Amino acid sequence: MSTDLEALFRAFNATIGRQAMGDAEFGETFRQMMAALVSFDYVVVFAYRGKERPIDLYSTFDPKERIIFVTLYQAGPYLLDPFYHTAHERRAGVFRMRELAPDRFFSSEYYRTYYVQTGLAEEIGFFVTADDDTTIVLSLMRNEKTGPFPPAEFALLKKAEPLIANMVRHYWAGLGTRFDAQQHSRARGNRKRNASESALQPAEAVWRDLNLTSRETAIVDLVLQGYSSESIGLKLNISTGTVKVHRRNVYRKLGISSQTQLLSLYLKNLS
Numbered sequence: 001m002s003t004d005l006e007a008l009f010r011a012f013n014a015t016i017g018r019q020a021m022g023d024a025e026f027g028e029t030f031r032q033m034m035a036a037l038v039s040f041d042y043v044v045v046f047a048y049r050g051k052e053r054p055i056d057l058y059s060t061f062d063p064k065e066r067i068i069f070v071t072l073y074q075a076g077p078y079l080l081d082p083f084y085h086t087a088h089e090r091r092a093g094v095f096r097m098r099e100l101a102p103d104r105f106f107s108s109e110y111y112r113t114y115y116v117q118t119g120l121a122e123e124i125g126f127f128v129t130a131d132d133d134t135t136i137v138l139s140l141m142r143n144e145k146t147g148p149f150p151p152a153e154f155a156l157l158k159k160a161e162p163l164i165a166n167m168v169r170h171y172w173a174g175l176g177t178r179f180d181a182q183q184h185s186r187a188r189g190n191r192k193r194n195a196s197e198s199a200l201q202p203a204e205a206v207w208r209d210l211n212l213t214s215r216e217t218a219i220v221d222l223v224l225q226g227y228s229s230e231s232i233g234l235k236l237n238i239s240t241g242t243v244k245v246h247r248r249n250v251y252r253k254l255g256i257s258s259q260t261q262l263l264s265l266y267l268k269n270l271s
Contacts, residue, residue: 041146121147125140
């Protein structure tokens, strides 16, 4: 695809002199700028802070697609998403999904149960870190019919990253207040629960309620994300054999025998 300079300049010109833009307006400006550079099928923008539920800022999905890409994602699968974990680590830059995914991600239950429903061939994200501990991720997606992004287009996106990052930090500043409001809303809904329970993040509450130890929790989190036993051992500095023993103990404790059942149990208790 050749660069459409006229469309690019037109989209950029819409921001000149603007001190503020709404989510939809700036999201559409970003879409137009990217469309002048590369071809894609969808755009979605999420803001992340810590382990909190991500906030959707902009997307181009129709109502049916939005259920899969946004509503279901926010309900819990985001906790297993490589993009979420990269945002949580506060890494900045432009990355392909396959660069960030664990070694067994594309054969994991998360991928087969949730991610495959998206029908994506590839997803590329602009990761922009902000001062209020938030990370904004602007994703460009291509479906299986369109195919992956060619190397030349990915290289072009990397060149555009400094400009996009500066614009995002300007027009999507102050997102921390939205996360604070989300937390207050959640706290109001949990008034009947005690303070220690309300302070727990969703995933942590699931594992606590299932009576897993901290070591078992760390291992099953990585299993569900798509890490192999070997990779888990390297990350946690324990042997592969020890990882497998912990996995067997978890399965026995939970009365399950497969990763499919583990994911099902996790999502059921998360919701």
